[in-house]
Amino acid sequence: MDHHTAYHDLIDGFKNVRLLESIGALVGWDQHTYMPVKGAGHRAEQMGYLAKLGHEKLTAPAIGQLLGELERAAATDEIERVNVREIRRVYNRAVKMPSKLVEEIARTVSQAQNIWAEARKKNDFPSFAPWLDKIVTLKREEATAVGYKDSPYDALLDEYEPGATTAEITRVFAELRADLIPLVAAIAASGKKPRKDILTREFAVDRQHMFGQAAAAAIGFDFQAGRLDTTVHPFCSGIGPGDCRLTTRYHPRELNQGLFGILHEAGHGIYEQGLDTTHFGTPAGSFASLGIHESQSRLWENQVGRGRPFWEHFLPRLQQTFPGTLDEITIDEFIFAANNVEKSFIRVEADEATYNMHIILRFELEQALMCGDLKPSDVPGAWNEKFHHMLDLTPPNDAQGCLQDIHWSMGGLGYFPTYTLGNLYAAQFMQQARQDLGDLDGDFRAGQFGRLKGWLNDKIHRPGQRYRAGELCRRVTGQALSHKPLIAYLRQKYGPLYGI
Numbered sequence: 001m002d003h004h005t006a007y008h009d010l011i012d013g014f015k016n017v018r019l020l021e022s023i024g025a026l027v028g029w030d031q032h033t034y035m036p037v038k039g040a041g042h043r044a045e046q047m048g049y050l051a052k053l054g055h056e057k058l059t060a061p062a063i064g065q066l067l068g069e070l071e072r073a074a075a076t077d078e079i080e081r082v083n084v085r086e087i088r089r090v091y092n093r094a095v096k097m098p099s100k101l102v103e104e105i106a107r108t109v110s111q112a113q114n115i116w117a118e119a120r121k122k123n124d125f126p127s128f129a130p131w132l133d134k135i136v137t138l139k140r141e142e143a144t145a146v147g148y149k150d151s152p153y154d155a156l157l158d159e160y161e162p163g164a165t166t167a168e169i170t171r172v173f174a175e176l177r178a179d180l181i182p183l184v185a186a187i188a189a190s191g192k193k194p195r196k197d198i199l200t201r202e203f204a205v206d207r208q209h210m211f212g213q214a215a216a217a218a219i220g221f222d223f224q225a226g227r228l229d230t231t232v233h234p235f236c237s238g239i240g241p242g243d244c245r246l247t248t249r250y251h252p253r254e255l256n257q258g259l260f261g262i263l264h265e266a267g268h269g270i271y272e273q274g275l276d277t278t279h280f281g282t283p284a285g286s287f288a289s290l291g292i293h294e295s296q297s298r299l300w301e302n303q304v305g306r307g308r309p310f311w312e313h314f315l316p317r318l319q320q321t322f323p324g325t326l327d328e329i330t331i332d333e334f335i336f337a338a339n340n341v342e343k344s345f346i347r348v349e350a351d352e353a354t355y356n357m358h359i360i361l362r363f364e365l366e367q368a369l370m371c372g373d374l375k376p377s378d379v380p381g382a383w384n385e386k387f388h389h390m391l392d393l394t395p396p397n398d399a400q401g402c403l404q405d406i407h408w409s410m411g412g413l414g415y416f417p418t419y420t421l422g423n424l425y426a427a428q429f430m431q432q433a434r435q436d437l438g439d440l441d442g443d444f445r446a447g448q449f450g451r452l453k454g455w456l457n458d459k460i461h462r463p464g465q466r467y468r469a470g471e472l473c474r475r476v477t478g479q480a481l482s483h484k485p486l487i488a489y490l491r492q493k494y495g496p497l498y499g500i
């Protein structure tokens with residue numbers, strides 16, 4: 001077989017795997033938005049079957065033969081080199097996973113998600129505990145099957161953040177934590193607090209939806225190629241070219257949740273929509289890592305969406321959307337309220353400064369679960385103890401403690417660190433964008449976000465998986481990942497607000 005044919009056969013085979021995954025993503029989206037409760041059992045069958053089929057196609061001997069053949073003759077084309085390298089990575093991981101284990105994980109987590117949703121609603125950890133136990137056991141089997149050098153946790157991390165290690169993340173997180181603690185303490189000691197009533201007035205949900213949709217469109221999410229629906233736990237799902245689904249949740253008396261949730265998911269969506277569609281279904285047309293994905297959501301939600309220039313444009317529009325609700329509020333009062341720093345229980349509602357503490361806690365508990373130091377049934381106690389130690393608070397119940405996140409029920413151990421990696425990358429990218437593009441704040445004040453979006457499209461989105469996250473960061477910013485840009489950004493933001 002000639003080289004050219006071998007490459008095309010490999011790409012065809014791999015695209016079929018990605019097509020199956022995108023069908024899985026679509027039925028998964030449906031499960032979290034419109035599926036009737038009683039459909040759960042059948043949906044689990046569908047998801048399990050799709051996962052099994054995808055795994056069979058990915059691990060077909062032909063894929064391995066084609067990879068071997070292509071690797072023997074070094075490719076001259078860059079795209080081809082990237083695709084062969086990254087398909088090899090995914091293939092190696094997959095062939096080490098027994099097909100039965102893949103199917104069992106898929107079937108288990110599909111059901112566990114529904115059990116978790118009920119348990120969270122009823123604040124009933126014991127009903128979820130056996131499922132968590134099963135998931136941890138399966139993930140340990142996965143780590144053993146995939147293999148690892150130092151820690152079983154590395155094997156899980158690698159799925160979300162290729163190339164990242166537990167040791168390296170532990171180091172960056174420790175540096176971040178060391179600088180965050182005095183910052184949060186200084187804020188608390190300032191005694192300054194924003195008005196609490198501003199974001200907790202009556203905000204009709206349909207109007208929140210309207211405003212959120214308009215804001216997402218303004219920053220560059222294309223609603224001809226996507227949509228926005230409601231769910232319990234917000235997410236963004238890139239189904240494929242021209243189809244990206246955002247979800248959010250609304251509270252009629254909490255503007256924060258829906259509004260900033262939408263900006264966050266729209267940031268993910270803009271990344272998905274910015275991928276090179278000519279390479280759909282191949283690594284060159286896929287996102288680099290979950291940490292990089294999260295950097296895009298954090299960048300729009302926080303770096304842009306919680307900034308003063310953004311609200312100089314949007315506050316008058318928000319006031320018009322909710323007539324008589326925010327009429328007397330000044331931009332200063334609004335900005336302060338939107339950037340309130342306060343230790344709290346719920347990760348997704350945490351401010352930018354304390355958020356990373358929530359992640360470090362989960363990162364440590366997950367490692368303990370994986371190496372067997374912590375029994376799943378003991379999670380609530382361990383959670384509350386750590387929470388008290390790190391954030392000086394004790395969760396009043398498990399719904400506001402260890403049951404708050406969907407991730408473990410999805411089998412997503414190893415996923416949480418990517419959130420803080422996202423915060424770090426977002427700050428580092430934004431620092432560079434401001435250097436490259438000049439007066440971005442002037443753009444935002446005028447409601448213009450196209451230059452920033454274009455920069456992100458060029459530098460981060462279109463490269464796909466050409467570079468691993470660490471290398472992408474070095475190429476875009478000239479520096480390795482560091483906690484310093486995030487700390488500098490937080491100090492610059494909170495300095496004037498809290499007089500510190």
Ligand code: ZN
Pocket residue numbers: 264268294297
């Ligand atoms: Zn996100």
